[in-house]
Amino acid sequence: MVTPKWTKRSLLGIQHLTGDEISYLLDISGEYRKAKTNGNFPSGCLEGKTIVNLFLEPSTRTRVAFELAAKGLQADVITIAEKSSSLTKGESLRDTARNIQALGADGIILRHSSPGAAQFLDNIVDVPVINAGDGAHEHPSQALLDLFTLREKLGSLKGKKVTILGDILFSRVARSNIWGLLKMGAKVTLAGPSTLVPKKMEELGLTVTYNLKKAVSNTDAIMLLRIQHERQTQTHFPSLTEYSKMFGLREGDSQPDSRTIILHPGPINRGVEIDSTLADSPQSVILDQVTNGVSVRMAILDACCSSTY
Amino acid sequence: MKSFLLKNGWAVNPDNDKVENKDLLIKNGRFCELSNQKSNTEILDLKESFIMPGLFDLRCHINQPGISIKESLNALSDKAVSGGYTSVLAMPALSSMADNQETIFYTKDSIISKQHINIHLTGCLTLNSKGENLAPLGSLKESGVVAVTDCPSSTQNNQIYSKAVEYASMFNMPVIELARDLSLSPGASAHEGLLSLKMGLKGYPRIAEELFVSRSILLSKYTNAKIHLTSISSGGSVELIRGAKKEGVEITCDITSNHLCYTEDLIGNYDSFAKATPPFREDEDRKALIEGLMDKTIDAISTGHQPFSIDDKVKEFDLAPSGVLGLENSFCQAFTELKMQTKEKMLLLANTMSRMPSKILGIKPETFEVGEKANIFVFNPKDKTNLSREYEKDIGGTNLPFKSSEFDGKIIHTFVNGEKKL
Numbered sequence: 001m002v003t004p005k006w007t008k009r010s011l012l013g014i015q016h017l018t019g020d021e022i023s024y025l026l027d028i029s030g031e032y033r034k035a036k037t038n039g040n041f042p043s044g045c046l047e048g049k050t051i052v053n054l055f056l057e058p059s060t061r062t063r064v065a066f067e068l069a070a071k072g073l074q075a076d077v078i079t080i081a082e083k084s085s086s087l088t089k090g091e092s093l094r095d096t097a098r099n100i101q102a103l104g105a106d107g108i109i110l111r112h113s114s115p116g117a118a119q120f121l122d123n124i125v126d127v128p129v130i131n132a133g134d135g136a137h138e139h140p141s142q143a144l145l146d147l148f149t150l151r152e153k154l155g156s157l158k159g160k161k162v163t164i165l166g167d168i169l170f171s172r173v174a175r176s177n178i179w180g181l182l183k184m185g186a187k188v189t190l191a192g193p194s195t196l197v198p199k200k201m202e203e204l205g206l207t208v209t210y211n212l213k214k215a216v217s218n219t220d221a222i223m224l225l226r227i228q229h230e231r232q233t234q235t236h237f238p239s240l241t242e243y244s245k246m247f248g249l250r251e252g253d254s255q256p257d258s259r260t261i262i263l264h265p266g267p268i269n270r271g272v273e274i275d276s277t278l279a280d281s282p283q284s285v286i287l288d289q290v291t292n293g294v295s296v297r298m299a300i301l302d303a304c305c306s307s308t309y
Numbered sequence: 310m311k312s313f314l315l316k317n318g319w320a321v322n323p324d325n326d327k328v329e330n331k332d333l334l335i336k337n338g339r340f341c342e343l344s345n346q347k348s349n350t351e352i353l354d355l356k357e358s359f360i361m362p363g364l365f366d367l368r369c370h371i372n373q374p375g376i377s378i379k380e381s382l383n384a385l386s387d388k389a390v391s392g393g394y395t396s397v398l399a400m401p402a403l404s405s406m407a408d409n410q411e412t413i414f415y416t417k418d419s420i421i422s423k424q425h426i427n428i429h430l431t432g433c434l435t436l437n438s439k440g441e442n443l444a445p446l447g448s449l450k451e452s453g454v455v456a457v458t459d460c461p462s463s464t465q466n467n468q469i470y471s472k473a474v475e476y477a478s479m480f481n482m483p484v485i486e487l488a489r490d491l492s493l494s495p496g497a498s499a500h501e502g503l504l505s506l507k508m509g510l511k512g513y514p515r516i517a518e519e520l521f522v523s524r525s526i527l528l529s530k531y532t533n534a535k536i537h538l539t540s541i542s543s544g545g546s547v548e549l550i551r552g553a554k555k556e557g558v559e560i561t562c563d564i565t566s567n568h569l570c571y572t573e574d575l576i577g578n579y580d581s582f583a584k585a586t587p588p589f590r591e592d593e594d595r596k597a598l599i600e601g602l603m604d605k606t607i608d609a610i611s612t613g614h615q616p617f618s619i620d621d622k623v624k625e626f627d628l629a630p631s632g633v634l635g636l637e638n639s640f641c642q643a644f645t646e647l648k649m650q651t652k653e654k655m656l657l658l659a660n661t662m663s664r665m666p667s668k669i670l671g672i673k674p675e676t677f678e679v680g681e682k683a684n685i686f687v688f689n690p691k692d693k694t695n696l697s698r699e700y701e702k703d704i705g706g707t708n709l710p711f712k713s714s715e716f717d718g719k720i721i722h723t724f725v726n727g728e729k730k731l
Contacts, residue, residue: 015507094623114625115509116579135627137509172509200503 006303010129012118013138014179022147022183028299029148029292036295043298045306046075049106053079054096055132056087056112061266061290062132062141066109069297073306075106093117094124101125107305110134128304136170142265143176145296146223147184149289153261154220158185163215165247166225166273167196169236173265174225178204191215192225192247195236212247216256224249224264224273240272249274261285310727312336314346318355318687319652320677323362323660328652333360335683338727342679355687358721359655362675363395363684364640365666367485367563367611368460368539370632371397371428374419375404380616380706386425388636388706390723390730394612395684396427397636398670400460401438408433408444413452425730427684429670431456434473434484440464443473450480455670458485460539461586461615461632463521465491471528478534483670485537488521488546489513489587498627500542500573500588508579510627513588515543522546526553529560537669538562540613542587544597551606561669562606563661564598565613566639567710570646571595575710581622581629582698583710586615588631599647602661609665610658612639616706633710641694641716651690683727692719 005024014022035043051070055063063079070077080100087096093112100108108125110118111132118131118138133139147157154160162181168174168190178201181188188206190197191214202208209215216222227243237243248254248271249262255278256262262274262284270276279286313335320331334341334350366389372379389397401407403416413430421428432449436442438459446457457477463486464470477484494513499505501512518541525536526549541547541562550562567585572592575583583589601607612635622629640662647654667674675684697713723731 092620092623093625112625114627116626119579120625135509169506175507175509198506200506203503204507 009304010118010122011140011300011304012122012129012131014140014143014176014183015138017183019183019185022144022180025144025296025299025303026148026151028302029144029296032298033292033295043072044074045302046070046073049305050076050078050104051107051109051301051305052100052105053077053109054100054111055079056082056110057133059111059133061293062111065290065293066132066141066297068294069301072294072298073301075301075305093121097121097125101127107301130300130304133172136172136175138176139172140176141293141297141300142173143180144300145289145293146177146263146265147180148292148296149263149285150221152288152292153285157181160186160221161189161219162186162221162223163189163191163219164223164225165191165215165249167227168192168201168225169196169198170228171225177223178206182206189215189219193237193243212254216249216254216260219256219260221261221263222249222256224262226265226267227269227272240269244272248272249278251275251277256283258283263289266290310337311729312347312350313724313729314350314352315360315687316352316354318358318360320360321362321655321659322677323656323664324674324676326656328359328655331360331677333677335724335727338682340677340679340681340683353722358687358689360677361393361655361659361686361688362663362677363686363723363725364393364662365675366394366397366614366636367537367609367666367669368565368613369397369399369636370402370461370615371399372616373403374416378618378705379621381704382420384704384706385616385636388634389426390725391720392637393640393686393688393720393723394426394636395675395686395723395725396429398429398431398456398666401431401433401458402461406433406437407431407449407454408436408438410445410448410452413449413454417453426725429672430454431458431485433457434459434477435464435469438462440466440469443469443476446473446477446482447480450482455672456483456485456537458487460485460487463487463489463491467524470524474528474534474536475532478532481535481671483535483537485539486521486525487539487586488518488525488541490517490520493517493520496627498584498588498631499576500590502573502591504573504577515545515590515594518543518587519545519549522549526550526558526560529553530556530558533559536560539611540565540568540587541607542568542590542594542598544594547597547601547606551601551604554606561608563609563611563666564602564607565635566610566643567613567633567635569595569598569602569610570642571710576626579626581624581626582708583633584626584629584631585633585710586613586631589710608661609669610639610643610661611666612636617708618705619707622708632708634706634708638696638709638714638716640688640720641718644690645717683724685724686720686731687722688718689721690718692721693717694719
């Protein structure tokens with residue numbers, strides 16, 4: 001049994017976690033993953049508790065994974081999506097959150113388009129807040145499941161080389177992963193077009209390169225990010241075709257070593273960030289990420305919302 | 310009207326660069342020969358405190374008449390008086406936009422005549438400050454505005470801006486510009502740098518300001534128009550203006566006292582109350598602003614006072630409005646921040662916060678001369694001032710950029726047009 005190392009009420013991001021806290025969450029995730037494989041389910045640590053999924057931005061994977069995780073822990077789950085909430089009637093997030101708390105929620109999982117929204121909510125309510133993505137700021141549960149998957153495939157992350165490729169500027173997944181990887185001792189390289197990968201990021205203790213070949217060779221893992229083409233075509237890069245040509249992961253020239261594993265948080269733009277053959281190859285751990293996502297979110301809910309630890 | 314004799318104070322006179330031990334008699338609202346003292350005069354022993362010319366704020370957002378939820382006019386006046394301000398320049402976003410004579414007349418009738426402090430009005434540079442059509446600048450001048458501006462917005466279209474500047478110069482009317490290229494800072498809510506990257510906030514890069522500072526410098530150079538750049542925030546802007554002044558370009562600029570003191574660190578915790586226009590930048594910018602103030606590249610210090618209610622500000626950071634308070638804190642803040650000999654500092658502050666703002670607008674600066682209206686305040690450098698955010702809903706104006714702070718010195722009396730308001 002792992003020793004209790006978790007004292008936080010909420011999970012707002014990876015930036016303010018210690019390496020020990022991250023390892024701790026990954027360790028419990030491992031236990032949930034094992035329990036699932038062995039059929040030892042369910043654990044009822046959230047029995048009688050109500051978890052509110054407040055999703056104010058579109059999401060499939062994260063929302064469903066959190067729902068499954070909470071249900072797996074026997075919590076009652078209520079999902080509120082943007083269009084069905086009172087926010088469309090002009091209610092402020094502050095009032096919505098206070099009302100949800102007043103209705104008796106034991107924890108709130110928030111997805112929101114504003115950076116810092118989870119912290120804002122955490123200042124307002126007394127119950128745990130779990131950040132399921134706040135603007136371009138953080139997406140801690142995604143980073144934890146990425147770290148979990150990396151650890152599962154590569155063992156300890158200390159000294160491992162990981163390249164994050166794509167739209168770093170607008171990506172919360174990138175930010176959370178950068179913090180997590182650095183805290184776990186990995187060597188991080190960021191790559192992509194210069195307009196989406198600020199050189200300034202090097203001040204965090206990582207490498208920035210605009211050379212795809214250099215970025216994908218001799219690395220243990222490549223984390224691809226989704227190109228949010230609805231936002232950046234025309235202003236940050238010329239076209240998807242150009243992107244795919246310059247920074248897409250393809251067989252041939254820009255093909256990574258066969259030992260390098262490939263991650264993607266989804267949804268994938270096939271043929272843009274990565275060719276289908278690579279996405280579906282044995283190197284790709286994209287579906288493992290999705291499966292691990294449930295165990296990791298169980299661990300997060302357990303740590304923050306149960307009274308076990 | 311009550312008469313006052315101010316005894317044993319040090320009068321700070323930026324006109325002749327002197328700080329003199331001087332008694333002042335105020336009678337019927339004006340300074341008067343000491344020999345005219347009557348028995349009913351109230352005597353104030355100032356005990357070595359400084360007597361300063363009343364401060365003049367070049368950038369104050371008053372949202373009046375009508376939108377008192379952001380800050381009531383009484384609350385604003387009280388803050389001004391407690392901060393040593395006897396005059397403010399109201400930006401044109403009043404309860405309706407000051408792009409027509411009727412709004413100016415109405416505003417004069419409804420607020421200016423009734424208030425504690427002197428409020429001067431600006432008009433819009435373009436209709437509704439939208440940057441699309443010129444506002445009737447001549448008519449606005451006739452109705453009494455002293456400058457034109459689209460602050461806190463900025464006319465983006467270069468043709469309209471240059472024509473507006475040229476047209477305004479025909480009336481010898483200063484144009485005030487808050488330089489910001491919006492196309493380089495869409496949706497920005499913080500200074501663009503490592504912190505905004507970490508926080509996932511859209512950044513407002515220095516170049517967005519510097520490009521428009523350059524635009525104004527070039528326009529001023531080619532047309533001799535009077536352009537005043539308000540609230541510059543980037544070190545590069547100081548550099549550009551320094552170069553322009555060396556070349557003899559007649560451009561002036563100010564910084565806000567908050568930008569003199571603070572950096573982006575204030576928003577590190579997504580504190581929307583510290584979200585300012587322009588944003589607080591890095592320490593290297595702040596140091597460049599101080600340097601610019603010292604070598605007179607920067608002509609004036611303004612407050613950038615932009616009040617909001619608690620409900621306005623308690624929002625997700627990127628959705629909260631931008632703007633911080635300044636009237637109450639500006640003087641003591643600048644006094645605390647600048648490290649120099651006290652008398653020199655008082656002269657510098659009297660010059661940059663009272664005399665120069667008036668001169669930039671072509672208004673006669675406050676003096677202690679016999680016959681002039683007494684607009685002054687008394688400052689005790691040895692006392693302290695404590696300010697903290699107050700969450701009083703009914704009077705608005707809760708958005709100090711800091712939670713609480715202690716400053717050196719205290720303003721102990723303020724006279725507006727000879728009336729003792731503090």
